[in-house]
Amino acid sequence: MIVLGIETSCDETAAAVVRDDRAILADRVLSQEAEHRPFGGVVPEIAARSHLHHLDTLIREALGDAGFGLERVDAIAASAGPGLIGGLMVGVTTAKAIAMASGKPFVAVNHLEGHALTARLTDGIDFPYLLLLVSGGHCQLLAVEGVGRYRRLGATMDDAAGEAFDKAARLLGLGYPGGPAIEQAAKGGDATRFPLPRPLQGRPGCDFSFSGLKNALRLLVGRLGALTDQDRADIAASFQAAVAGSLADRTARGMAMFADLYPAARTLVVAGGVAANTALRAALADTAQGRGFALIVPPARLCTDNGAMIAWAGLERFRLGLVDGLDFAARPRWPLDPGAARLVGAGVKA
Ligand code: KG4
Ligand code: ZN
Secondary structure, eight states, X not given: OEEEEEEOSSXXXXXXXXXXXXXXXXXXXXXXXXXXXXXXXXXXHHHHHHHHHHHHHHHHHHHHHHTSOGGGOOEEEEXXXXXXXXXXXXXXXXXXXXXHHHTOOEEEEXXXXXXXXXXXXXXXXXXXXXXXXXXXXXXXXXXXXXXXXEEEEEEBSSOOHHHHHHHHHHHTTOOSSHHHHHHHHHTTOOTTSSOOOOTTTTOSSOOBOOHHHHHHHHHHHHHHOSOOHHHHHHHHHHHHHHHHHHHHHHHHHHHHHHHHHOTTOOEEEEXXXXXXXXXXXXXXXXXXXXXXXXXXXXXXXXXXXXSHHHHHHHHHHHTTTOOBOTTOOOOSOOOSSTTHHHHHHTTOOO
C-alpha cells in the first residue's frame, strides 16, 4: 500500500510518498523561512501564494524520487487542518484534484495526527503511548490510544512552546525562527546567571503556561538595557533551561496520569518542531528514565512539519477504510480530542 502525502498548513511546502512497510520512498520539504524572515514571522498570505507556486513541482519531484507515477499510489492524503486556512486550501484542493483525475481516494489528515503517528512510522511502536506535542502552534500531552483516538491530558493555557521560543528570540533580537536561534545562542551561555521562573512547576495536573516566563524575560531585558552578546547567550540559555524544565515537570505529571490509565504501557513520544531542541531532549530523557518510560524522539526532520507524517497518517487511516469525500473542507481549527471544544472556547489553541 502506497500513499502520497501533502503538507501546506504553515510555512513548509511538503510532499512525500510512504509505503505500509514503513519505507519513506520520497520526502520533499521546501521551507519558506527566507520569504517570511524579513517580517519576523509567518505571513499567511505569502505562505498561501508560495504553496500554490511550488506544490505541483514538489509533488512531481516526490513521485520522481519514488520512481513511479500516480498509477502505483493507492490514496492521496493532505493536511486539512488545523493551520493557516489559505495554505490548507491549496494542499487540500490539489490533493482532491489529483484524487479526482486519477480515480484514487482522498484522505483528509489532521495535521496533529500526522505529528502524533510519526513515531509509528519511524519506530513501529504500538498503541497506547503518551505524546508530548510541542510545536509552533501546539503544546499538549495526549494519550494516543489508536488512529483517531486521542485523550487530552493537558494543554497550554496561553502560548505554545515554539511560540514562546519565537517570542523570546524576537525580544533578544535573535531573529526568526526563534527556537533554533535560541538554541544556537544558548550554546555559549550560562543558564544559571539569570534564574527565570519555571511555569506551573510542581502544580497539580499537566497543563502548560508560558506567559509568566515571557513576562519575566521582558522585564529582565528591559532592566538590563543594552545587551552584550554574552548577555544574550546567558539569557537564551536561562530561558531554554526554564522551558525545558517546565516541560519536563509537566510531562512527569502526564506520565503519572497516563500510567493510571494504562499501567502496562511505558512509552513517551515527543513530536513537533520543539522536539528538535537538545536541552529539551536531555531533560525528557532524565524524566523518562527516572519513571521507567522509554523515550522516543523521531529524527529532527520528521519532528518539524513534513509530508511523510501526512502520508503515513493518511495510510493508517486508509487501511482502516477511513477515506473522505471531495466535499471535505479545510478547517483552521480542528482539535484531535472530542473534549477539546470546551478548551478551544477558553482560548486554548486547537
Ligand atoms: O512543528 P513545527 O515545524 O511547525 C508547527 O506545526 O508549528 O514547529 C515549529 C516551531 C517553531 O516555533 C520553532 O521555533 C520551533 O518549532 N523549533 C524549535 C527548535 N527547532 C524548531 N524550538 C526550540 N529548539 C529548536 N531547536
Ligand atoms: Zn506541525
